[in-house]
């Protein structure tokens with residue numbers, strides 16, 4: 317192939333050449349080449365005549381980018397305006413991207429990664445190559461619309477930025493082991509395959525973290541962009557699973573799918589195992605993450621060494637100096653020291669001092685969540701009219717970490733006992749503030765119980781170690797009982813997914829009746845409406861027959877089709893509710909045909925039929 321190199325600033329002509337290809341009939345393409353010769357690191361590309369309207373009948377124009385072997389290529393479309401004549405851009409005018417090329421050439425058999433058309437808001441603007449070649453094809457059809465085409469920038473990026481700081485297992489593509497060696501740096505980064513380019517389909521990657529006896533592994537998933545999907549993580553074809561131990565059978569403590577940022581996870585022991593699997597058809601960009609092997613003594617609250625945890629740093633910043641943090645009424649509770657206990661306002665049950673601020677920090681690990689139950693609550697309130705406990709009044713504020721930021725879950729003031737709360741991850745912060753000039757000698761302050769729990773506050777069923785929050789109900793253990801949303805009757809935790817698996821005997825069906833239901837959302841309870849939801853299924857996968865439930869209305873009684881049933885609860889990172897309480901029962905299935913045959917003309921017959929038709933109606937919904 318003829319290789320013509322243009323200095324971008326002087327790009328004035330387009331050269332016609334032939335691309336080698338299996339079939340020659342369609343191989344007539346115009347080519348524009350950009351490469352990193354002359355130490356060039358970036359440049360601009362554009363469609364012909366940009367910003368004037370592009371011509372019709374540009375059958376094939378290939379933009380080819382080649383970098384040195386230790387770099388990858390980034391292209392960003394800053395302007396984009398192509399006529400959109402089909403939803404998936406396969407007809408009409410389009411830009412077709414080839415990101416995973418071994419050689420800087422394409423033919424009919426080359427696999428493209430995506431096709432772009434429409435306006436800037438319709439497309440993904442940034443794309444990366446996996447290796448040192450990236451090609452996109454610009455195609456226009458016979459129709460002349462009035463569209464300006466595209467203009468963008470490209471950059472060559474040093475591959476070392478995406479180097480995984482672990483040992484690749486020989487003979488594997490993406491199985492790594494990370495050892496903590498006291499002499500070396502005990503932190504580093506890891507990525508999905510080909511990051512920042514899209515990961516391939518059908519991969520199984522394993523990242524094993526092996527620490528020393530006195531160490532823990534902390535992971536921060538800085539950016540997660542997997543295949544977009546409305547499904548719960550259980551059914552998502554692309555997901556990251558974090559297991560608390562040395563192998564692929566250790567209990568699951570974290571699961572990530574779809575999109576996420578800055579998710580923090582901590583092992584309970586010195587080892588962690590991360591599995592990444594892609595089974596979907598439309599791979600996302602993947603993930604970037606960092607790890608650190610932390611010495612357990614860093615967690616010791618009397619230790620002189622400040623903790624590495626970002627959240628603590630921000631609290632310390634708010635308190636201006638670490639010295640101030642150590643003095644006074646601030647406290648840190650670590651699940652190593654105790655799994656439960658109490659904390660109170662200063663001097664409780666006597667009045668607390670004026671102008672005081674106390675910060676209580678809770679740090680768990682593994683699957684642990686922090687559950688907080690106030691047993692006494694009596695703060696000074698100068699004016700009954702105050703809304704949402706905002707303003708210069710005495711308050712208790714509860715913070716959780718969402719997307720790496722401290723987010724206030726709620727403010728509490730006055731003397732109303734707050735509902736039981738639960739963190740969305742292994743850490744949580746409670747802040748108490750009192751102000752000056754109070755003249756009420758009668759206030760007691762507050763007292764609260766905290767617990768580090770691994771069961772999400774769900775006490776029914778048997779917890780499934782294959783899920784972050786999964787519970788198994790086996791009719792051989794209990795034939796009936798109640799089950800609830802996490803932290804019930806308190807407020808359910810944010811960004812939490814729980815599954816309830818019901819296994820009956822072959823002759824049994826599962827009946828569910830809801831006693832209470834308050835799941836924040838708007839039907840059809842999708843991501844689009846930022847809804848939390850409860851989902852029912854006769855399978856481990858999604859059951860399209862039964863709609864999702866959310867809102868204040870209780871679902872009607874539900875009966876399974878067979879001897880298996882699954883209920884899922886999923887909350888997002890916004891808005892809260894109190895969840896649900898439901899009664900389950902494994903009942904012997906009465907076959908309608910048997911009933912008709914044996915019941916005959918007995919008086920119970922009509923009632924039986926009525927019940928059955930009701931059940932059938934529900935199954936068909």
Ligand SMILES: *[C@@H]1O[C@H](CO)[C@@H](O)[C@H](O)[C@H]1NC(C)=O
Nearest residue numbers: 369399458459460461462463
């Ligand atoms: C393009 O613009 C010209 C004049 O500005 C107009 O006559 C023509 O109808 C436009 N074509 C389309 C497809 O919008």
Ligand SMILES: *[C@@H]1O[C@H](CO)[C@@H](O)[C@H](O)[C@H]1NC(C)=O
Nearest residue numbers: 384386387473474475476477
């Ligand atoms: C990439 O970075 C590494 C390490 O920083 C450096 O040795 C190498 O020369 C860089 N390569 C390029 C092409 O800049």
Ligand SMILES: *[C@@H]1O[C@H](CO)[C@@H](O)[C@H](O)[C@H]1NC(C)=O
Nearest residue numbers: 487488489491520521522564
């Ligand atoms: C990599 O690890 C995963 C998970 O343990 C495993 O399923 C896969 O077979 C391994 N790959 C290879 C090539 O051994």
Ligand SMILES: *[C@@H]1O[C@H](CO)[C@@H](O)[C@H](O)[C@H]1NC(C)=O
Nearest residue numbers: 654655656657658765766767
């Ligand atoms: C706290 O934990 C201890 C065991 O560690 C247990 O006996 C006790 O009942 C727990 N208290 C509460 C309030 O959960």
Ligand SMILES: *[C@@H]1O[C@H](CO)[C@@H](O)[C@H](O)[C@H]1NC(C)=O
Nearest residue numbers: 788789790791792793818819
């Ligand atoms: C249910 O319990 C029975 C008897 O203990 C056992 O054989 C079966 O495997 C259990 N089923 C599940 C899904 O745990």
Ligand SMILES: *[C@@H]1O[C@H](CO)[C@@H](O)[C@H](O)[C@H]1NC(C)=O
Nearest residue numbers: 793794795796797900901902
């Ligand atoms: C529920 O199960 C208990 C035994 O676990 C049994 O005694 C009781 O009759 C059952 N109740 C119903 C309504 O099935």
